[in-house]
Amino acid sequence: MGxxxxxxxxxxxxxxxxxxGGTTGGTSSSCSKTFKVGQVTDIGKLSDKxxxxxxxxxxxxxxxxxxxxxxxxxxxxxxxxxxAKNIQTFLDQKYDMIVTVGFKLGDATLKAAQDxxxxxxxxxxxxxxxxxxxxxxxxxxEDQPGFLAGALAGLLTKTNVIGEVAGLESVPPVVHYVQGxxxxxxxxxxxxxxxxxxxxxxxxxxxNDPDWGKQQALTFIGQGADIIFGVGGNTGNGxxxxxxxxxxxxxxxxxxxxxxxxxxxxxxxxxxxxxxxxGVKTAITNLVKGTWVSGTVSYNxxxxxxxxxxxxxxxxKISASSKAKIKDIMTKLKxxxxxxxxxx
Amino acid sequence: MRRFRAGWLVSSLLVPLASVVAGFLVGAxxxxxxxxxxxxxxxxxxxxxxxxxxxFAETLVSxxxxxxxxxxxxxxxxxxxxxxxxxxxxxxxxxxxxxxxYSIHGLPLFIEIPAALLAGMAGGFAWAxxxxxxxxxxxxxxxxxxxxxxxxxFLVANYLIDGANGKPGVMVAPNVSTPRTPDVDLGAMLxxxxxxxxxxxxxxxxxxxxPLVWFLIERTxxxxxxxxVGFNQGTARAAGISVAQTIVLTMGISGALAGAxxxxxxxxxxxxxxxxxxxxxGFDAIAIALLARSNPWGVLPAALLxxxxxxxxxxxxxxxxxxxxxxxxxxxxxxxxxxxxxxxxWLLRLRxxxxxxVQITQREVETPVG
Numbered sequence: 263m264g265x266x267x268x269x270x271x272x273x274x275x276x277x278x279x280x281x282x283g284g285t286t287g288g289t290s291s292s293c294s295k296t297f298k299v300g301q302v303t304d305i306g307k308l309s310d311k312x313x314x315x316x317x318x319x320x321x322x323x324x325x326x327x328x329x330x331x332x333x334x335x336x337x338x339x340x341x342x343x344x345x346a347k348n349i350q351t352f353l354d355q356k357y358d359m360i361v362t363v364g365f366k367l368g369d370a371t372l373k374a375a376q377d378x379x380x381x382x383x384x385x386x387x388x389x390x391x392x393x394x395x396x397x398x399x400x401x402x403x404e405d406q407p408g409f410l411a412g413a414l415a416g417l418l419t420k421t422n423v424i425g426e427v428a429g430l431e432s433v434p435p436v437v438h439y440v441q442g443x444x445x446x447x448x449x450x451x452x453x454x455x456x457x458x459x460x461x462x463x464x465x466x467x468x469x470n471d472p473d474w475g476k477q478q479a480l481t482f483i484g485q486g487a488d489i490i491f492g493v494g495g496n497t498g499n500g501x502x503x504x505x506x507x508x509x510x511x512x513x514x515x516x517x518x519x520x521x522x523x524x525x526x527x528x529x530x531x532x533x534x535x536x537x538x539x540x541g542v543k544t545a546i547t548n549l550v551k552g553t554w555v556s557g558t559v560s561y562n563x564x565x566x567x568x569x570x571x572x573x574x575x576x577x578x579k580i581s582a583s584s585k586a587k588i589k590d591i592m593t594k595l596k597x598x599x600x601x602x603x604x605x606x
Numbered sequence: 607m608r609r610f611r612a613g614w615l616v617s618s619l620l621v622p623l624a625s626v627v628a629g630f631l632v633g634a635x636x637x638x639x640x641x642x643x644x645x646x647x648x649x650x651x652x653x654x655x656x657x658x659x660x661x662f663a664e665t666l667v668s669x670x671x672x673x674x675x676x677x678x679x680x681x682x683x684x685x686x687x688x689x690x691x692x693x694x695x696x697x698x699x700x701x702x703x704x705x706x707x708y709s710i711h712g713l714p715l716f717i718e719i720p721a722a723l724l725a726g727m728a729g730g731f732a733w734a735x736x737x738x739x740x741x742x743x744x745x746x747x748x749x750x751x752x753x754x755x756x757x758x759x760f761l762v763a764n765y766l767i768d769g770a771n772g773k774p775g776v777m778v779a780p781n782v783s784t785p786r787t788p789d790v791d792l793g794a795m796l797x798x799x800x801x802x803x804x805x806x807x808x809x810x811x812x813x814x815x816x817p818l819v820w821f822l823i824e825r826t827x828x829x830x831x832x833x834x835v836g837f838n839q840g841t842a843r844a845a846g847i848s849v850a851q852t853i854v855l856t857m858g859i860s861g862a863l864a865g866a867x868x869x870x871x872x873x874x875x876x877x878x879x880x881x882x883x884x885x886x887x888g889f890d891a892i893a894i895a896l897l898a899r900s901n902p903w904g905v906l907p908a909a910l911l912x913x914x915x916x917x918x919x920x921x922x923x924x925x926x927x928x929x930x931x932x933x934x935x936x937x938x939x940x941x942x943x944x945x946x947x948x949x950x951x952w953l954l955r956l957r958x959x960x961x962x963x964v965q966i967t968q969r970e971v972e973t974p975v976g
Contacts, residue, residue, distance in 0.1 A: 300924065305885055307931070337920045338930045341885035343875050347664055347804070348920045354659050355924065365784050366882075390783075432768070463770050 293331030297359065297550050299324065300335050300352035301542075302345065304364040307338040312495060312516055313538050314338075317363050317386050320542030327543075330550050345370040353378055359549050361542055364388065372397065382554060384545040386538055387435065389558045398555060400541045403562035404435045405442030405604035406595050407534035408493075410570040411513045412446025413591050414532055415454075415489045417584045418511060418576075422453045425482030427501030429469045429494020431460035439493045439515060439534060441604045450587060457482050461497045468497075475500025476507075483508050489531070491515070505529050511576075518571040531580075533571035540566050563596045618904060622897050624950045626911065629940030636935045637928055647926045651933075654921025655914035661921070663803035669913030670874070671696070671867040673812035675891030676898060676905040677819045678730075678863030683900040684823055685856040686836035691737055691752025692864040693888025694759030695730040699865020700872045701763055702729030704879045705777065707790030707872070718793040722873055723811075723866060730865015731858040733759065738857030742850035748857065756888075764881045779878065786880045796874040806874035812909075815863070820902040822859070832856050864888060890916075893941045912937065 301321050303314040318336055325334040335357075337348040345367050352360050353374065359382040362371045368388050375383040375397040382396050389399040415424050424447055429436045444456040459478050461471060479490045479501040490505035491513040492498030498515055505512040506529040514520065514533030523530075541561045548554050561567020570592065573580055594600035634644035655665045675692050682689040689695075703726025710718055737755055740746040768785045769775035779788035796806040823829040831852045834842040843849050867887065872879050894912055898904030915937065919930035943950055 305882065308929070335924045335927060337923045340916065340919065340930055341887070342880060342882055343667075343871065344920065347667075347917075350660075351654070351658075351920050351924055366880075368784055388783075463764055463768050 292328075295331065297330070297332045297546070298335075298352075298355070298357040299332050299359045299361065299546055299549075300337065300355075300357045301361045301363070302348045302352070302367065303336065303338045304345075304366040305339055305341065306364070308336065310495075311522055313386055313536075314363050316517060316536075316538035317361060317542045320539030321361060321546070323539060324543045324546040330547060332546060332550065342366065346374070349374045353381060358382065359384070359546065361386070361545070382549050384542065386542065393557045395556045396554075397557075398545055399558045400538075400545060401558060401560055402435070402536045402538070402541065402567050403560060403602075404438035404534070404536055404568065405445075405602040406563050407536065407568045407570050408439040408442025409446035409449070409595065409602040409604075410588060410592060411491065411532055411534040412443035412448075412456075413450045414446075414570070414580070414584070414588055415443070415491070415511075415513060416447035416449065416451030417587065418531060418580070419447075419451065419454060419489050421486045421488045422451065423455050423457065423482075423486040424489045424491070425479065425485075425487035425501075426456065426458040426491040426493060427475045427478045427482070427498055427504075428458060428460045429497050430463065432463075435536075436460070436493055438604055440491075442602045443491050443493075443513075443534070445603045446591075449591070457485060457487060461494060469495030470497065472496045472500030472503065476504035479504030480508065483510055489513065491534075492519075493534075499523070502526055502529065514571065520571070520574045527575060530574055531576045532573055535569045535571045537561070537567055537569055563592065618899050618901060620954065621947045621950045622899065622904070622908070622944060624954055625897070625940050625943035625947075628943045628950065628953075629936045632939035633932060633936035636932060640928055640932070642926045642928045647922055647928045647932070650925035651915070651918040651922040653918070653925075655918030658921060660803045661917065663800050663805040665910070665914045665917040666809050667804050667806070667875070667913075668916040669909050670806075670808040670812045671871050671887050672891060672894055672909035672912050672916075673905060674815060674863050674867035674870065675888055676894035676909050677815055677902055678860040678867070679891050679895035680898055680900040680902060680905055681819055681823060681832070681863065682856060682860040683895055684836050685832040685852065686839075687738075687741070687853065687856055687860065688749050689734065689737070689752050689857060689860050689864075690749050690892065691734060691755050691759075691861070691888070692867075692891050693886070694752070694756035695733050695861040695864035696868035696871075696888045697756075697759040697763045698733040698868070699726035699730035699862075700868030700879050701766065701777070702726055703865070703869030704787050704790060704872050707794040707869075708788040708878075710794065711791050713791075713793055715793045715797070718791055719796065719807075719873065722790065722794045723869055726865045726869025726872075727862040728865070730868065731862040734861020734864070735854055735858040738854035741857070742853040752857075760881070763879070767879065767881045777879075784880070787878045789877045790873060794873055795877055796870065804875060808870040808874040811866075811870060813906075815866070816902050816906055819863070823902065828852075828855065864891075867891075890937065893937055893944075896941060896944050 306314050308315050308318055321334040324330050324332045339345055339348055349360055361384050363386045365388045371383055371385045375394050379396055384398045384400055386400050389401055426440050428440050440458050447454045447456055475497040489511040490501045492501035493515045502512045506526045511531050512529040514530055516536050519533045520530040637644040637647045654661055656662050679689055679692055703722045706725035707722040737748045737752040740751045741748045766777040767775045777787045778785050796808050798806055831847045834847055835849050835852045839849050890912055894908040897908040915933040919933045922928055923930045
């Protein structure tokens with residue numbers, strides 16, 4: 263009878279946990295209308311530590327802001343054929359706005375926006391030539407945080423050689439980061455010699471080849487580089503790992519990577535951040551406040567869409583005059599008196 | 607307590623069913639660990655798969671590639687061939703098929719669709735046959751070669767669509783913002799069979815494939831050879847069956863079905879191909895064939911289950927915010943229970959069943975192995 267007991271035990275356990283299952287969040291009752299906002303990820307899903315994740319941070323921020331009355335939900339796509347379907351799932355549930363993430367959802371998002379003029383759509387990191395009035399393309403000026411991080415690297419390098427381990431050259435944000443970084447470094451340190459490499463097209467390993475990235479970092483370090491900028495998902499992360507192993511400095515990308523990679527903390531001087539969450543939250547806010555903006559919406563230093571990350575452990579090692587220089591550059595980039603020299 | 611004696615019933619129905627139940631129970635534990643309510647989550651999974659607007663049609667849409675892929679793998683399993691390369695064969699089938707699909711113009715539908723389908727099946731056949739040749743002639747294990755060929759297939763697709771060294775791929779459509787092939791000709795698109803949904807003619811093709819594959823395995827000489835090779839290669843060889851030929855042919859047919867899944871997916875849904883079109887269908891199908899106990903008829907309910915999981919997961923996540931990845935846990939634990947039927951038998955107090963045998967006459971068995 264032991265086996266029977268085991269089976270019924272398993273069932274009982276499942277039922278028990280079912281009975282005391284979790285609770286779902288709700289919006290405050292003071293809202294006259296609740297705005298339902300859905301997010302559809304690309305196949306990188308929420309665990310990409312990149313824009314899918316960060317867009318969701320923005321959605322959650324909007325949801326927990328009591329002045330917005332937003333109820334958010336997300337669907338992670340498991341295959342390409344799911345994009346249109348997952349958007350439709352939200353439409354069927356009468357969602358007011360749908361946030362999609364990445365160029366892979368470009369076609370599906372445009373079509374859904376055309377077919378559903380009453381619903382607002384925002385797509386992260388993608389632009390169209392023409393937009394229906396219910397669609398916004400959220401893009402970020404990656405060259406600005408790249409320039410700032412490069413400026414810092416130019417001030418901190420002792421060898422005057424810096425390296426950038428990048429993802430695919432065919433993906434514009436990657437190039438914007440790299441060019442901004444190099445221009446920034448040359449701005450503060452005309453003697454600096456930047457080395458960069460873009461990952462060759464590798465199919466499944468696009469943005470996901472840390473071994474290759476690490477190897478490139480080691481090569482750059484062999485050529486004298488003492489700061490490595492990793493730009494390109496796990497490929498770039500491999501570059502950070504290489505820099506850390508060799509006791510060199512590194513620069514993270516997209517998010518404050520210091521927080522995501524505790525084992526690499528001693529190498530981070532900063533991260534070139536793209537605040538996708540701010541862009542998403544702003545777009546949602548625009549919907550709620552009735553100030554919806556369609557078309558390409560650019561996020562930059564001025565509207566808090568990009569940023570230079572904290573110095574963290576290097577804070578005490580960076581001189582006050584260096585910090586002042588960075589601050590000055592930031593101000594000038596913001597007011598437009600200084601350009602990164604990168605054309606989008 | 608009465609013990610079951612009907613062997614086939616137990617092994618073909620009870621064990622898989624119990625495995626499914628056990629898989630969902632393990633999934634329930636994961637849902638709780640994620641801080642949600644399993645009943646609510648499974649309720650939403652069910653609604654998303656069957657009862658919402660267009661849900662059942664969408665479930666069938668997801669089921670179509672699973673049926674074809676599952677049939678291909680089941681066929682391979684019957685010959686003792688563990689084809690892990692269905693994902694790659696799916697890609698190659700989609701590639702060759704879409705090439706024909708967008709290259710032909712203005713022909714009637716009953717010519718264009720079969721032409722693209724055959725091209726896709728031929729592509730899958732050829733790709734899988736490589737692993738078959740390597741197995742038959744060099745003894746290289748098909749698990750290794752077919753899985754490595756997956757990567758070659760991804761990269762071939764990537765090269766042809768995305769291009770390399772800054773040059774666009776030869777199959778890329780002009781004036782598209784993201785690399786993809788051109789759309790197939792209007793006449794090559796599979797017609798929608800349920801208006802207002804995405805359910806396309808591929809469903810009928812998949813349904814027709816089931817009895818065809820069953821007939822092939824159980825009622826033809828090729829099928830007999832295939833089963834004989836799967837049962838015992840030495841005996842099959844002794845009986846005068848060319849084992850090498852059978853292995854190549856079986857791998858090829860298995861790949862042709864995977865290729866059919868690839869091109870049906872393209873002709874029915876996206877109408878063009880990108881470099882990430884498959885996204886794991888070929889690997890899910892391994893579980894489907896295992897769950898079906900390599901029986902073509904069994905593939906149908908198993909594929910429906912996986913199609914429902916795939917389709918319902920989105921709505922489940924919307925309603926309960928349980929990640930759609932949960933279904934991977936259900937699928938994975940289900941495979942463990944299927945692959946280790948001893949656990950399920952033990953749970954259900956069932957006796958060991960003798961292995962199903964291939965019908966080979968006494969005379970053939972006694973022929974000395976040469």
